[in-house]
Amino acid sequence: MSTTSLSFLLFVKKNITKLSFVILCELGVAPINMFESPFLPSSLLDPIVTSSTFLTGSNNNQLYLHSHPVESPRAGLALIHGLGEHAGRYTSFYQLFNKLGISVYALDYEGHGKTLEMNGAKGRTRVAVRYNLIMNMASKSITSLQDLTVTLR
Amino acid sequence: MLMDTEKLIAYVRNQIGPSKKIFVVSTSKTVIEAISRILTFANSLAIPWYDATHCMAIIEQINDSMTNREA
Numbered sequence: 368m369s370t371t372s373l374s375f376l377l378f379v380k381k382n383i384t385k386l387s388f389v390i391l392c393e394l395g396v397a398p399i400n401m402f403e404s405p406f407l408p409s410s411l412l413d414p415i416v417t418s419s420t421f422l423t424g425s426n427n428n429q430l431y432l433h434s435h436p437v438e439s440p441r442a443g444l445a446l447i448h449g450l451g452e453h454a455g456r457y458t459s460f461y462q463l464f465n466k467l468g469i470s471v472y473a474l475d476y477e478g479h480g481k482t483l484e485m486n487g488a489k490g491r492t493r494v495a496v497r498y499n500l501i502m503n504m505a506s507k508s509i510t511s512l513q514d515l516t517v518t519l520r
Numbered sequence: 521m522l523m524d525t526e527k528l529i530a531y532v533r534n535q536i537g538p539s540k541k542i543f544v545v546s547t548s549k550t551v552i553e554a555i556s557r558i559l560t561f562a563n564s565l566a567i568p569w570y571d572a573t574h575c576m577a578i579i580e581q582i583n584d585s586m587t588n589r590e591a
Contacts, residue, residue, distance in 0.1 A: 445532050
């Protein structure tokens with residue numbers, strides 16, 4: 368771990384009582400020597416081995432799949448990332464689960480991460496289309512109830 | 521997104537086999553609440569994962585869950 372990064376982490380650790388996950392996740396995209404983290408036992412972490420492929424999504428779109436399998440898994444773990452992030456942020460943590468004999472799989476959802484990069488499609492556009500569909504459905508539902516009918520002037 | 525998640529879980533099920541447990545972990549509170557409602561797959565468990573301090577607790581929870589299952 369670089370001196371600058373270590374100083375930064377110590378600063379953060381000193382100044383806040385509850386570390387946000389985002390800060391630790393940033394470690395996941397850092398060089399391998401940064402795994403000498405004061406927050407994670409280095410013995411649990413090996414160099415990252417990642418295989419990636421695509422999974423066909425519900426719209427027949429290709430979603431980037433982060434695949435971290437182990438031989439003879441005891442269980443499987445599907446990680447679902449949140450809005451405005453991507454599954455690649457959690458790569459270093461997948462190894463912890465691999466150490467437990469758990470195969471890990473995670474998608475970069477539509478408009479996020481490598482799915483956005485590889486498809487070259489603006490996720491926000493599709494989200495907007497879906498938003499309109501939802502609003503249309505909602506407005507039909509609402510106008511069917513007289514009490515909820517609103518007239519815009 | 522939920523339909524894509526169902527596909528992901530089905531993919532995981534296919535990869536690990538029918539008898540193994542699947543843990544569905546999300547860093548999004550909204551997602552995990554939605555997943556919990558639709559999670560009808562056998563041997564599955566939805567777990568929220570909101571911050572780093574929660575990370576080790578989740579690993580312990582998963583490990584305990586598997587240990588109990590295997591005992």
